[in-house]
Amino acid sequence: SYELTQPPSVSVSPGQTANITCSGDHLEHKYVSWYQQRPGQSPVVVMFHDYKRPSGIPERFSGSNSGNTATLTISETQAMDEADYYCQAWDTSTVFGAGTKLTVL
Amino acid sequence: EVALVESGGGLVQPGGSLRLSCAASGFTFSSYWMHWVRQVPGKGLVWVSRIDDEGSSSGYADSVKGRFTISRDNAKNTLFLQMNSLRAEDTAVYYCVRQNYGPWDFDYWGRGILVTVSS
Numbered sequence: 001s002y003e004l005t006q007p008p009s010v011s012v013s014p015g016q017t018a019n020i021t022c023s024g025d026h027l028e029h030k031y032v033s034w035y036q037q038r039p040g041q042s043p044v045v046v047m048f049h050d051y052k053r054p055s056g057i058p059e060r061f062s063g064s065n066s067g068n069t070a071t072l073t074i075s076e077t078q079a080m081d082e083a084d085y086y087c088q089a090w091d092t093s094t095v096f097g098a099g100t101k102l103t104v105l
Numbered sequence: 106e107v108a109l110v111e112s113g114g115g116l117v118q119p120g121g122s123l124r125l126s127c128a129a130s131g132f133t134f135s136s137y138w139m140h141w142v143r144q145v146p147g148k149g150l151v152w153v154s155r156i157d158d159e160g161s162s163s164g165y166a167d168s169v170k171g172r173f174t175i176s177r178d179n180a181k182n183t184l185f186l187q188m189n190s191l192r193a194e195d196t197a198v199y200y201c202v203r204q205n206y207g208p209w210d211f212d213y214w215g216r217g218i219l220v221t222v223s224s
Binding site: 044 | 140142149150151152155164166167200205206207208209210211212214215216217
């Protein structure tokens, strides 16, 4: 079965840029979405179709997908960005990465 | 405003059954594919099942195939998940989710409902 690999954790200082990666075989040939999940809340989509940002999501969030790696980039990171982030793709079924805990130190 | 509200969760013994419901509002329910996604508290998201907009086609994760059945009532704007032969490993928060462009893109999630399988 298809697998997506994410780093368990990423740390960033306020105001700096955070890059969260998601790796999978030939991932560039698949659409990737990203979800933010704050503690005790439901996931919220922050990026879809690799780089498209839903309405209401700050421009600080951007996405890319090349080769075997998709990346969610959060620039000018704020304390409110601290959350778990999950990537998602589809192979023969919907697949999620294991999630990355973003800590804003 | 789009809303997805799950109900029907709770405590059930191993081997038992439970039926989850998801009441949808704020959009044309019959035009969207829908999914169930679950999450063990403190763990990651796991896709469970999906159903097409008409209710004529469905799919399941291997872990629930043959035990869970997804269905929908478009007249009542409601999604269901019938869960039989429940196991301890089915314990999780279950989310009702709306698909946007494809099964790689979920745009609205319910608040989730906890299912606990324990004796």
